[in-house]
Amino acid sequence: MGPLTLNSELLSQFRQFTCIDAHTEGEPLRIITSGYPDIPGDTMLAKRRYVKEKLDDCRRVLMYEPRGHADMYGALLTGPVTPGADFGVLFLHNEGYSSMCGHAVLALTKIVCETGALPLGAEPREIRIDAPAGLIRAQAVRNADGSVGASFLNVPSWAEALDLCVGVPGIGQVNFDIGFGGAYYAYVDADELDLDCSPDNSARLIDWGRRIKQAVMGSFDLAHPLEPDLGFLYGTIFYSSRVSDGNNHSRHVCIFADGELDRSPTGTGVAGRIALLRARGEVALGETLHIESIVGGCMGVSATDSCDFYGKQAVIPRVSGRAFITGEHRFLLHPDDIFPRGFLLR
Numbered sequence: 591m592g593p594l595t596l597n598s599e600l601l602s603q604f605r606q607f608t609c610i611d612a613h614t615e616g617e618p619l620r621i622i623t624s625g626y627p628d629i630p631g632d633t634m635l636a637k638r639r640y641v642k643e644k645l646d647d648c649r650r651v652l653m654y655e656p657r658g659h660a661d662m663y664g665a666l667l668t669g670p671v672t673p674g675a676d677f678g679v680l681f682l683h684n685e686g687y688s689s690m691c692g693h694a695v696l697a698l699t700k701i702v703c704e705t706g707a708l709p710l711g712a713e714p715r716e717i718r719i720d721a722p723a724g725l726i727r728a729q730a731v732r733n734a735d736g737s738v739g740a741s742f743l744n745v746p747s748w749a750e751a752l753d754l755c756v757g758v759p760g761i762g763q764v765n766f767d768i769g770f771g772g773a774y775y776a777y778v779d780a781d782e783l784d785l786d787c788s789p790d791n792s793a794r795l796i797d798w799g800r801r802i803k804q805a806v807m808g809s810f811d812l813a814h815p816l817e818p819d820l821g822f823l824y825g826t827i828f829y830s831s832r833v834s835d836g837n838n839h840s841r842h843v844c845i846f847a848d849g850e851l852d853r854s855p856t857g858t859g860v861a862g863r864i865a866l867l868r869a870r871g872e873v874a875l876g877e878t879l880h881i882e883s884i885v886g887g888c889m890g891v892s893a894t895d896s897c898d899f900y901g902k903q904a905v906i907p908r909v910s911g912r913a914f915i916t917g918e919h920r921f922l923l924h925p926d927d928i929f930p931r932g933f934l935l936r
């Protein structure tokens with residue numbers, strides 16, 4: 591038998607996408623490096639509308655089975671839309687397109703430097719990334735061992751509502767807060783519900799996260815102060831003070847989009863949480879909290895500054911976390927493939 595390779599004649603029959611895969615604190619990220627056409631639009635929200643309307647088949651190829659799975663997450667790089675920005679990014683998941691994603695920003699910050707796409711010398715460098723929620727100022731640093739560290743200053747984040755309560759079918763009365771950290775989340779004290787935030791309980795966490803999200807959406811109208819397209823509830827974040835490491839402030843489990851379970855502590859989620867903790871006077875400006883994830887990942891978060899954001903008393907969170915490349919892929923779609931739109935099983 592000869593070598594088992596895809597020769598160029600065979601490859602030419604397929605639609606092709608290339609991707610760099612990574613994870614940040616356990617959460618997967620598929621960075622799409624080729625295969626999409628150019629994406630028109632003067633703003634990231636206009637670009638997001640375009641891919642949603644015209645290119646959703648590509649998301650399904652790369653996020654759904656048999657190439658992805660129900661918890662896959664994607665980053666689609668675009669040209670920048672803000673003067674001085676380095677690039678733009680759209681975020682893909684099992685339901686559509688999100689507004690901001692901390693774990694993706696951390697991975698991108700590290701990987702654009704590791705690959706040399708943007709040079710990084712001995713001095714830290716700022717990387718400006720246009721996201722649908724706004725401009726993100728990420729920082730890449732060269733560590734003493736040569737590796738690259740990443741953090742970012744998020745968009746203004748705030749406590750939208752404190753001490754609400756909703757009746758949730760199959761659960762009962764649930765107390766929650768709503769925070770914005772680039773996306774809106776309902777924050778629920780898992781300890782109060784006696785809900786175990788460990789991997790063994792992931793099916794229940796997903797089920798309850800979905801139910802609470804539905805109930806909150808039915809009981810609370812969200813309106814972003816600036817952009818109507820950002821005014822939706824992205825998920826439920828369960829927080830628990832039962833931590834595996836005494837240095838950590840809490841554990842977060844975020845159930846977002848259509849029941850996706852974030853393996854990381856959720857960059858936007860820890861940003862919204864620090865805004866809630868500031869609003870309650872439970873954390874000082876500049877104080878860094880470490881928040882762990884369901885699989886033992888960890889992110890650092892602090893409120894670096896406060897500001898008024900169109901009437902909201904907001905903070906500017908800094909979020910840090912570790913990311914690692916896991917693979918490089920060439921995904922193929924044959925015109926005769928019986929599942930061109932993919933499928934999801936959980």
Ligand SMILES: O=C(O)[C@H]1NCC[C@@H]1O
Pocket residue numbers: 617663688690691692693694844846852854855856857858859
């Ligand atoms: O880290 C984050 O912000 C994201 N992770 C998956 C869900 C959120 O978009």
